[in-house]
Amino acid sequence: xxxxxxxxxxxxxxxxxxxxxxxxxxxxxxxxxxxxxxxxxxxxxxxxxxxxxxxxxxxxxxxxxxxxxxxxxxxxxxxxxxxxxxxxxxxxxxxxxxxxxxxxxxxxxxxxxxxxxxxxxxxxxxxxxxxxxxxxxxxxxxxxxxxxxxxxxxxxxxxxxxxxxxxxxxxxxxxxxxxxxxxxxxxxxxxxxxxxxxxxxxxxxxxxxxxxxxxxxxxxxxxxxxxxxxxxxxxxxxxxxxxxxxxxxxxxxxxxxxxxxxxxxxxxxxxxxxxxxxxxxxxxxxxxxxxxxxxxxxxxxxxxxxxxxxxxxxxxxxxxxxxxxxxxxxxxxxxxxxxxxxxxxxxxxxxxxxxxxxxxxxxxxxxxxxxxxxxxxxxxxxxxxxxxxxxxxxxxxxxxxxxxxxxxxxxxxxxxxxxxxxxxxxxxxxxxxxxxxxxxxxxxxxxxxx
Ligand SMILES: Cc1ncc(COP(=O)(O)O)c(C=O)c1O
Numbered sequence: 001x002x003x004x005x006x007x008x009x010x011x012x013x014x015x016x017x018x019x020x021x022x023x024x025x026x027x028x029x030x031x032x033x034x035x036x037x038x039x040x041x042x043x044x045x046x047x048x049x050x051x052x053x054x055x056x057x058x059x060x061x062x063x064x065x066x067x068x069x070x071x072x073x074x075x076x077x078x079x080x081x082x083x084x085x086x087x088x089x090x091x092x093x094x095x096x097x098x099x100x101x102x103x104x105x106x107x108x109x110x111x112x113x114x115x116x117x118x119x120x121x122x123x124x125x126x127x128x129x130x131x132x133x134x135x136x137x138x139x140x141x142x143x144x145x146x147x148x149x150x151x152x153x154x155x156x157x158x159x160x161x162x163x164x165x166x167x168x169x170x171x172x173x174x175x176x177x178x179x180x181x182x183x184x185x186x187x188x189x190x191x192x193x194x195x196x197x198x199x200x201x202x203x204x205x206x207x208x209x210x211x212x213x214x215x216x217x218x219x220x221x222x223x224x225x226x227x228x229x230x231x232x233x234x235x236x237x238x239x240x241x242x243x244x245x246x247x248x249x250x251x252x253x254x255x256x257x258x259x260x261x262x263x264x265x266x267x268x269x270x271x272x273x274x275x276x277x278x279x280x281x282x283x284x285x286x287x288x289x290x291x292x293x294x295x296x297x298x299x300x301x302x303x304x305x306x307x308x309x310x311x312x313x314x315x316x317x318x319x320x321x322x323x324x325x326x327x328x329x330x331x332x333x334x335x336x337x338x339x340x341x342x343x344x345x346x347x348x349x350x351x352x353x354x355x356x357x358x359x360x361x362x363x364x365x366x367x368x369x370x371x372x373x374x375x376x377x378x379x380x381x382x383x384x385x386x387x388x389x390x391x392x393x394x395x396x397x398x399x400x401x402x403x404x405x406x407x408x409x410x411x412x413x414x415x416x417x418x419x420x421x422x423x424x425x426x427x428x429x430x431x432x433x434x435x436x437x438x439x440x441x442x443x444x445x446x447x448x449x450x
Contacts, residue, residue, distance in 0.1 A: 007433045007434075007436065007437050008052070008433075008434075008437070009062070009411070009437055010059075010060055010061050010062050010410065010411020010412065010437075010441070011059065011060040011411065012059050012060075012409070012410070012411045013057070013058055013059055014057045014058070014059060016041065016042065016055075016059065016408065016409060017042045017043075017044050017055065017056075017057065018055070018056070018057025018058075018059065019057065020044070020056040020057050021042065021044035021055055021056050021057050024044045024056060025042050025044060037172070039401075039404060039415060039416065040401060040404075040405055041404065041405045041408040041409075043055060043061070043408070043413060044056050044057075047076075048063065048071075048075030048076060049074075049075055049076055050074040050075060050076075050077075050427070050429060051063050051064075051074060051075075051426060051427050051429065051430055051434050052075070053075065053413065059411070060411065061408075061411045061412065061413050062411060062412050062413065062434060062437060062438055062441070063075070063413045063426065063427065064412060064413055064414050064424050064425070064426040064430070064438050065413050065414060065415045065423070065425055065426070066298075066425055066426055066427045067302060068297070068415065068425070069239070069271050069276060069297050069298060069381075069423075069425040070297045070298055070301075070302055071298075071301060071302050071427050072274050072275055072276070072297075072298035072299075072301055072339060072343065072347065072427065072428050073301045073339055073342050073343070073347060073427065073428065073429065074427040074428075074429040075302075075427065077301060077342065077429075079338055079341075079342060080301045080335055080338050080339060080342070082338075083334045083335055083337070083338035084303065084331055084334060084335050086334070087103070087330055087331045087334035087335075088331050090330075091330045092329070092330065092331055093326070093329050093330070093331075094329075094330065095325055096125065096327065096328050096329070097323035097324065097325060097327070101330050103328075103330045103333035103334055103337070104125065104328050104330075104333055106333070106337060107123070107125075107307075107328070107333045107336055107337055108122065108123040108125075110337060110340055111123050111295075111307060111309050112309075114280050114281075114340070115281065115293050115295075115309045116267075116281050116283040116284055116288070116289050116290060116293065117289055117290050117291065117292070117293050117309055117310065117311055118289050118311055119312075120311075120312040121309050121310060121311060121312055122309075122310060122312045122315040123307050123308065123309045123310075124139075124307070124308045124310075124315070124322060124327070125305070125306070125307055125324070125327040125328025125333075126296075126305075126306035126307070126308065126324050126327040126328075127304045127305065127306055127324065127326050127327055127332075128158070128296055128304060128306045129157075129158050129268075129270035129271075129294065129296035129297060129306055130157070130158025130159060130160045130163045130306075131158075131160070131296075131306045131324065131327070132270065132294040132295060132296050132306035132307055132308045133157045133158050133162070133163040133166070133233075133266075133268060133270070133294050133308075134158075134160055134162045134163055135294075135306075135308035135322060136231070136233070136266045136268075136292045136294050136308050136310070137149070137162050137163070137166075137182065137230075137231070137233075137266075138162075138321075138322055139264075139292060139308065139310055139314060139315065139317070139322070140230040140231035140264040140266060140291075140292065141230050142317050142321065143230075143264065143314040143316075144230045144231075144262065144263075144264060146227075146228050146229060146230040147182070147183055147228070147230055148183045148184075148185070148224055148228045148229045148230060149165070149166065149182055149183065149184045149185075149229070149230060149231055149232070149233060150184070150185055150186075150187060150215060150219065150224065150229060150231075150232045150233070151165075151166040151168065151184050151185075151186055151187075151232075151233045151234075152168070152186060152187055152188070152189040152211075152234060152235075152238070152241075153168050153186050153187070153188050153189055153196075153241075154168065154169050154189045154191075154238055154240075154241030154242065154244070154418070155167060155168055155169060155186075155189065155233070155234075155235055155238060155240075155241060155268075156169045156173075156235075156238075156239060156240030156241060157233065157235075157268055157270075157294075158270075159173060161177075161181040162181060162182055164177065164180075164181070165180040165181050165182035165184045166182075166184055166233050168186050169240045169241045169418070170240075185219060185223060185224050187211055187214050187215055187219065188210075188211065188214070189211070189238055189241065189244060190206075190207035190208045190210060190211040190246065190247050190250050191207060191242075191244050192206070192207050192244075192245075192247050192376075193244075193373070193374045193376070193385065193393075194393070195207040195210065196210070197210025197211065197213075197214065198210070201213050201214060205249065206247055206249075207247055207250075208246065208247035208248065208249045208250030208253065209249065209250075209253070211250060211253075212250065212253040212254070212257065215232075215257060216257065226257075226260075226261035226263065227261065227262075229261065229263045230263070230264060231263060231264035231265070231266045231291075231292070232254055232257070232258060232263055232264075232265055232266065233266040233268060234246070234251070234254060234265075234266070234267060234268065235267075235268045235269075235271070235272060236251060236267060236269065236272050236281075236282035236283050236285070236286065237271070237272040237277060237282050237377060237378070237381055239270075239271035239272065239381075239417065239423075240271075240417050240418070241417070241418050242383055242385070242417055242418025242419070242420075242421040243376065243377050243381060243382065243383025243417055243418070243421055243423045244376070244383065244418075245282075245285075245376060245377055245378060245381075246286065248286070251267075251283065251286045251288045252286060252287070252288055254288075255288050255289070258291070264291040264292055264314070265288075265290045265291050265292070266290065266291065266292045266293075266294065267283055267288075267290035267292070267293050267294070268294045269281050269282060269283065269293055269294060269295055270294055270295060270296045270297050270306075271297055271381075271425075272381060273293075273295050273297070273298065273299070274295065274297070274298030274299050274339070274340075274343060275298065275343040275347050275348040275351050275379070275428050276298060276351065276379060276380055276381045276425065276428070277351070277355075277377070277378040277379040277380075277381050278348065278351045278352030278355050278356075278378050278379025278380070279348065279352070279378075279379070280343065280344075280348060281293070282378070282381075285378060291310065291311055291314060292308060292309070292310040292311070292314070293308070293309045293310075294306070294307075294308055295307045295308075295309065298339070298428075299336050299339060299340075300332050300333075300335040300336040300339055301335055301336075301338075301339045302335075303331060303332040303335045303336075304326075304332060305327075305328065305332040305333070305335070305336055306327070307328075343428070347428040347429060348428070350428055350429065350430070351379040351380045351428040352378075352379050354380070354430050354431060354432055354435055355378070355379040355380040355381075355382065356379075357432050357435055358380070358382060358424060358426075358430070358435045358438070358439070359375060359377070359382050361435060361436070361439040362375045362382060362384055362424070362439070362442075363375050365384075365439065365442065365443055365446065366384075368443070369443075369446050369447075369450075370389045370390050371386055371387060371388070371389065371396060371399055371446065371450060372384055372385070372386065372387070372390075372446075373385045373386065373387035373390055373393050374387075377424075380424065380425060380426055380428055380430065381423075381424075381425060382423070382424040382425075383417065383418070383421045383422070383423055383424075384421060384422045384423075384424065385418075385420055385421045386399045386400040386403065386420045386421070386422070387420070395419055395420040396420055397419050397420040399420075399449060399450070400416055400419075400420045400421065400422060401416065402449035403422060403442075403445050403446055403449045404416050404422060406444075406445035406446075406448050406449045407441060407442060407445040409445075410441045410444060410445055411441065412438055412441040412442065412445070414442070426438075
């Protein structure tokens with residue numbers, strides 16, 4: 001007789017949301033801004049541990065989104081909780097812009113060791129991804145004396161006015177705000193599944209070469225002389241735009257272009273960084289170093305922290321040029337130091353291994369369901385694109401939305417990105433057993449949604 005213990009599964013006991021959840025959603029609708037881009041399913045979280053989230057009505061979900069790619073070490077990892085509690089008991093805030101405390105240089109030194117930027121580096125601390133990007137933009141302008149930027153369609157870099165000038169993944173992000181604050185020109189992102197460039201643009205180098213040629217042969221020769229460009233800003237795996245990994249050669253090509261023209265290469269690793277792709281930073285897959293890297297989301301396991309890490313010779317701005325009251329507060333820094341320790345100890349390796357296992361499982365589902373057009377991405381940053389059928393590749397955003405909801409109803413938390421893709425960004429502690437459960441539910445959700 002087998003003594004194997006059945007794998008833990010989600011437990012859905014009420015309608016979703018249940019009565020307590022509904023009351024919170026109603027209060028939220030009354031008092032909280034309606035500008036948050038919430039999906040059509042409603043998760044009202046109460047507590048969470050590891051990969052499991054319990055809602056206020058006692059329903060238990062398997063989380064394959066990690067609070068939008070943030071809870072890298074899983075929810076409330078005991079060592080992270082301990083580090084936060086210890087730090088909170090000693091020093092919560094002091095304002096690093098005016099005073100000193102050891103956690104700030106400790107974390108900056110650790111980042112200097114691990115970030116794909118030529119050493120030595122310096123770090124500016126902020127509270128979010130968009131703030132890390134704002135820092136990068138200001139720094140590039142300050143360091144080059146130039147003010148034009150090149151960004152990519154489908155990109156997401158944040159919603160404050162500077163980063164919003166780059167962001168271009170949905171019209172809703174721009175509606176009502178009229179003009180761009182910064183002088184940004186957008187180039188199609190080299191989407192390998194849906195190559196936006198002509199054969200003439202690509203030569204024999206594919207979508208990546210198409211994008212490079214677009215910049216050099218069109219932009220530089222018309223609207224955007226290279227000597228006026230402060231920076232090219234790029235996500236190595238486009239996140240909100242649809243979980244699209246950059247093709248080989250593309251980032252290397254951007255590096256070459258930047259070097260030739262004194263342009264800063266700003267790499268936004270806010271979503272792709274901190275072990276998410278099976279390496280500490282996605283750039284490491286390409287062997288490229290940036291001039292400036294933006295980090296947030298997974299760096300502190302859920303506490304608000306953003307970091308802009310740059311070549312030290314660029315960060316020669318004067319006191320007062322850029323600072324933030326809360327940025328890099330001691331508790332967030334302590335949480336980040338513990339998070340990085342856990343990533344290095346085991347979780348980056350787990351992200352690569354279990355991420356690969358999960359991806360193979362999703363590829364099997366692609367051979368079973370004609371409505372999955374593409375499965376892509378490294379580590380635990382996997383996109384599953386929904387189409388009418390694999391031959392025409394016609395996008396099917398409605399089906400994607402239905403699958404997202406059907407998964408949720410079965411206790412699996414997944415979130416869409418891009419027009420018709422579901423992202424898999426689980427906590428990096430996900431096990432193969434968890435992955436099997438998630439794949440089984442996803443399979444059922446697809447079958448029920450067609
Ligand atoms: C690549 C990237 N950059 C920047 C941001 C903005 O981060 P935040 O929401 O913390 O401002 C995000 C958020 O999704 C992101 O994915």
